[in-house]
Amino acid sequence: MTSLDPRIVRLLLAVGAPVLALGAAFAITSLVLLVAGDPVGEVWSTILSPPETRNVVNIINAATVLYLSGVAVAIGFRMNLFNIGVDGQYRVAAFAAAAVAGEAWLPGVLNMVLAVLVAMLAGAIWAGIAGLLRATRGVSEVISTIMLNFIATSVVAFMLRQLAVREEGSNIVSTRPIPEGSRLPGIPFGDLPNLEIYGFVVVAVAVGFGYWFVLNKTRFGFDLRATGRSAPAATASGISVRRMTIATMLLSGAIAGLVGMPLLLGSSYAYGSTFQSGLGFAGIAIALLGRNHPVGIALGALLFAFLDEQSNPLQILVGVSPDIVAITQGVVVLTVVISYEVVRRFGSRLEQRRVAAALATERASGTDDKQEARA
Amino acid sequence: MPEKAKKPEQPGAEPVGDLAVRLRGIGKRFPGVIANDDINIDVRRGTIHAIVGENGAGKSTLMKILYGVQPPDSGTIEIGGKQVSLSSPAEAIAQGVGMVFQHFMLADNLTVAENVVLGAEKLHGIGAGARAEITRISDSYGLGVDPDAMVEDLGVGARQRVEILKVLYRGARVIILDEPTAVLVPQEVDELFGNLRELKAEGLAVLFISHKLDEVLSVADDITVVRRGTTVATVDPSGTTARQLAELMVGSELPQPTREASTVTEEVLLDVRGLTLPTPTGRPLLDDVTFRIHRGEVLGIAGVEGNGQAELVEAIMGMRPGSTGSITVGGRDLSGTSTRERRESGIGYIPEDRHRHGLLLDAPLWENRVLGHQTRRPSVRRGLVDRRAATADTQRIINTYDVRTPGPNVPARALSGGNQQKLIVGREMSGEPTLLIAAHPTRGVDVGAQAAIWDQIRIARREGLAVLLISADLDELIGLSDRIEVVLRGRLVGEFDPTTVTPAQLGSAMTGAGDEPAQESA
Ligand SMILES: Nc1ncnc2c1ncn2[C@@H]1O[C@H](COP(=O)(O)OP(=O)(O)OP(=O)(O)O)[C@@H](O)[C@H]1O
Ligand SMILES: [Mg+2]
Numbered sequence A: 001m002t003s004l005d006p007r008i009v010r011l012l013l014a015v016g017a018p019v020l021a022l023g024a025a026f027a028i029t030s031l032v033l034l035v036a037g038d039p040v041g042e043v044w045s046t047i048l049s050p051p052e053t054r055n056v057v058n059i060i061n062a063a064t065v066l067y068l069s070g071v072a073v074a075i076g077f078r079m080n081l082f083n084i085g086v087d088g089q090y091r092v093a094a095f096a097a098a099a100v101a102g103e104a105w106l107p108g109v110l111n112m113v114l115a116v117l118v119a120m121l122a123g124a125i126w127a128g129i130a131g132l133l134r135a136t137r138g139v140s141e142v143i144s145t146i147m148l149n150f151i152a153t154s155v156v157a158f159m160l161r162q163l164a165v166r167e168e169g170s171n172i173v174s175t176r177p178i179p180e181g182s183r184l185p186g187i188p189f190g191d192l193p194n195l196e197i198y199g200f201v202v203v204a205v206a207v208g209f210g211y212w213f214v215l216n217k218t219r220f221g222f223d224l225r226a227t228g229r230s231a232p233a234a235t236a237s238g239i240s241v242r243r244m245t246i247a248t249m250l251l252s253g254a255i256a257g258l259v260g261m262p263l264l265l266g267s268s269y270a271y272g273s274t275f276q277s278g279l280g281f282a283g284i285a286i287a288l289l290g291r292n293h294p295v296g297i298a299l300g301a302l303l304f305a306f307l308d309e310q311s312n313p314l315q316i317l318v319g320v321s322p323d324i325v326a327i328t329q330g331v332v333v334l335t336v337v338i339s340y341e342v343v344r345r346f347g348s349r350l351e352q353r354r355v356a357a358a359l360a361t362e363r364a365s366g367t368d369d370k371q372e373a374r375a
Numbered sequence B: 001m002p003e004k005a006k007k008p009e010q011p012g013a014e015p016v017g018d019l020a021v022r023l024r025g026i027g028k029r030f031p032g033v034i035a036n037d038d039i040n041i042d043v044r045r046g047t048i049h050a051i052v053g054e055n056g057a058g059k060s061t062l063m064k065i066l067y068g069v070q071p072p073d074s075g076t077i078e079i080g081g082k083q084v085s086l087s088s089p090a091e092a093i094a095q096g097v098g099m100v101f102q103h104f105m106l107a108d109n110l111t112v113a114e115n116v117v118l119g120a121e122k123l124h125g126i127g128a129g130a131r132a133e134i135t136r137i138s139d140s141y142g143l144g145v146d147p148d149a150m151v152e153d154l155g156v157g158a159r160q161r162v163e164i165l166k167v168l169y170r171g172a173r174v175i176i177l178d179e180p181t182a183v184l185v186p187q188e189v190d191e192l193f194g195n196l197r198e199l200k201a202e203g204l205a206v207l208f209i210s211h212k213l214d215e216v217l218s219v220a221d222d223i224t225v226v227r228r229g230t231t232v233a234t235v236d237p238s239g240t241t242a243r244q245l246a247e248l249m250v251g252s253e254l255p256q257p258t259r260e261a262s263t264v265t266e267e268v269l270l271d272v273r274g275l276t277l278p279t280p281t282g283r284p285l286l287d288d289v290t291f292r293i294h295r296g297e298v299l300g301i302a303g304v305e306g307n308g309q310a311e312l313v314e315a316i317m318g319m320r321p322g323s324t325g326s327i328t329v330g331g332r333d334l335s336g337t338s339t340r341e342r343r344e345s346g347i348g349y350i351p352e353d354r355h356r357h358g359l360l361l362d363a364p365l366w367e368n369r370v371l372g373h374q375t376r377r378p379s380v381r382r383g384l385v386d387r388r389a390a391t392a393d394t395q396r397i398i399n400t401y402d403v404r405t406p407g408p409n410v411p412a413r414a415l416s417g418g419n420q421q422k423l424i425v426g427r428e429m430s431g432e433p434t435l436l437i438a439a440h441p442t443r444g445v446d447v448g449a450q451a452a453i454w455d456q457i458r459i460a461r462r463e464g465l466a467v468l469l470i471s472a473d474l475d476e477l478i479g480l481s482d483r484i485e486v487v488l489r490g491r492l493v494g495e496f497d498p499t500t501v502t503p504a505q506l507g508s509a510m511t512g513a514g515d516e517p518a519q520e521s522a
Helices: A007-037 A040-047 A051-078 A086-103 A108-139 A141-163 A202-218 A219-229 A231-236 A241-258 A263-268 A279-289 A294-311 A313-316 A324-364 A366-372 B059-066 B089-095 B112-117 B126-141 B157-169 B188-201 B213-219 B242-250 B309-316 B340-344 B352-359 B365-370 B387-400 B418-431 B447-462 B474-480 B503-511
Strands: B017-028 B033-044 B048-053 B073-080 B081-085 B095-099 B176-180 B205-209 B224-225 B228-234 B268-277 B286-294 B297-301 B326-330 B347-350 B434-441 B464-468 B483-488 B490-496
Touching: A007 A324, A040 A294, A040 A313, A040 B309, A051 A086, A051 A219, A051 A241, A051 A263, A051 A279, A051 A294, A086 A108, A086 A241, A086 A263, A086 A279, A108 A141, A108 A241, A108 A263, A108 B112, A141 B048, A202 A219, A202 A241, A202 A263, A219 A241, A231 B352, A263 B205, A279 A294, A279 A324, A294 A324, A294 B112, A324 B205, A366 B112, A366 B126, B017 B059, B017 B205, B033 B048, B033 B059, B033 B205, B033 B224, B048 B059, B048 B188, B048 B213, B048 B242, B048 B418, B059 B095, B059 B176, B059 B205, B089 B095, B095 B157, B112 B157, B126 B157, B157 B188, B188 B205, B188 B213, B213 B242, B224 B242, B224 B447, B224 B483, B228 B242, B242 B447, B268 B365, B268 B387, B286 B309, B286 B326, B286 B464, B297 B434, B297 B474, B297 B503, B309 B434, B340 B347, B347 B418, B347 B490, B352 B418, B365 B387, B365 B418, B387 B418, B418 B434, B418 B447, B434 B447, B447 B464, B447 B474, B464 B474, B474 B503, B490 B503
Parallel strands: B033 B228, B048 B205, B048 B224, B095 B176, B176 B205, B297 B464, B297 B483, B347 B434, B434 B464
Antiparallel strands: B017 B033, B017 B073, B073 B081, B224 B228, B268 B286, B268 B326, B483 B490
């Protein structure tokens, strides 16, 4: 193995860790199935069967939403902030956006843009509260964002009652639907009619690129990462840690605000009591799985969406609850942490052996001259 | 010349059983570096054994191997004549090996006794038995440690004694100290050496690393020189001079630093007036500190650690909210400005704790070059980090300051302590600062690099750099400063002329002993 090109070795190692993690997660899930006396083979053959076009569309759409959530969490992670509150942030944001867009103050596309801006603003404010508390009062953002999740639930429920319209003959309350002209058209996929990918997928890709660019290329991103690595060193270098804390939470919240947008603008067109929840928590797992890397998060989001979608028919086909994939999803977050560490150690051992071999040959050809030359 | 390390020529060589530690052929590699290569050392019982060598020679790595922190790639360790393999510090302690790291690991808000017992509750319990044992150890080695004192109230020297006590409490017979004297002023060094002599009189073996060769010669029984990962010689201090030692370390002759004519100008660059840092309870950390530094002048601050030096530096850097008084640099009032604005106005800052304030340990060197210079070229252009230029400039620092590293992309953590320090000095000297706040700029660097850093500071001073120099090293203060102020309990208590003052005079002013001008201004 040492004879391979080091670049290929590095690539193999990079791929090795997630593969190892997935394998372990599947093994543990199988164990659970075995213990429960469920048909392990059939469960996996259902989940791992090639998805049909319809399922592919669902997977991509679900992944779009999960991706935004993962990026929102990852922004906080890069600064050692645990934004557990993406869940509350996106719900507040989606509600605010739906309420504003439903009023149709602006025509057509402008109304849609307004909705997105309102969502980002609402998400940012909701997260900013936690940022402010942390920066001024030292309140742990873990605690405050969890509390804000609860508050979000009640606030949104209350406001929904105030604003909501009720469909005839139904118990579902929701905001006024967004007018036709302000909806985001989907991208047709395959040859079946009515199969469309959310138009918002384009925004998600842009967000991913922006995340990578801002964090890795800009001064702001440098400051953010430096603060995450060592707050005292950041302070000594002239970074205001307080200001960075608030800025990071605002940014994380603004992206969290986008999480509900593909759904709102692409399928539900209104915020109602059935609006999808829990997307923020999936984002935490996905950010961990993707190691805060924009591409890694995308793969994690696709994996989660794939498992969700493929497990749907389990109940009907093999009589096993689809919740089994939640175990896989949970376990993979743990195994990924372990397997990255295992692979990292293995990698550094390889590297050491490579260096040693290289130095041994160098030494054979007389390094002593070089040593003296340094003086 | 990987020949076997020479035993010192003592009459009637002891039997091997008298060796506390015997290292043979120890090797250790890191990516891109051979840290240790065929190390052979014999440490006799009842002796103080010093390890000296350049920055990055592999001293700390070797000690970590002996303490079970890192496994060696090759070689054998014998302790008390028995071959052992140590895969964790716990195993090393079980074999009677203890280590005191340069960065102390004590919990501030606990008492001495609690700190000592923490993690070793099984030995003597946590109650009266433990206290009795602590007192017994403290008395028998003359450590003078009060078990009930809070650690946060202790000075550096006392904390170090607590660390040593901790190690002894766990039954260590071999004690490793990595650069124990770097943070101490001369009086504390003498006290420490007194303690070490007590230890050796009781038959313990002490291994210690230092860059201060005079100290090494005065206290050690054997000195092993490590060069580029290999033991090149073990010498007897009585027949050796510091110069010879340095030449063994470097493999060539050392440059001799020379004194230079004064370059002090009339122009005031830093003007500090009435700087006070109150605490909610008790005496202020800084009390009405007033001084000036001119362009081209080096002002040295002498003092025992913990008398307000750190606070003074942080107040000038804008990292201490709540300080009162005025600070002006080049005529510009700095009050109300942020640390970043102060740095942008041309202040370079070498912090006293390089791990805490100076580096992002897990970031590559080039990112550490950017740190503190995020708003200036070459690190950043138009809001974007310029990786290419930052890397090139890091390479320049590596070359100019002789930072021993495989390249600008390795993480800062992979550098030896002294090389980390050289990188920080190089970074803070870049961008032509007008004022350099240097806290212990040569802490942990070897004699050769120390001379090189002094030269760099002198060159910059000639071009008008003003320097606030804080150092525990009195030779450094006297050799580099144009003027020396002594700080005691947050106040400047006396000014000295470095051309006439002796280390002894400075020492007594620092501890408040003797005819102090401290009382008169009260
Ligand atoms: N964790 C690590 N990863 C990679 N390289 C390392 C690591 N630790 C040490 N090294 C390298 O090993 C060499 C020896 O380092 P070591 O810390 O032992 O030096 P040292 O003799 O203690 O120097 P100093 O006097 O500066 O403290 C250095 O080149 C250093 O860069
Ligand atoms: Mg070291």
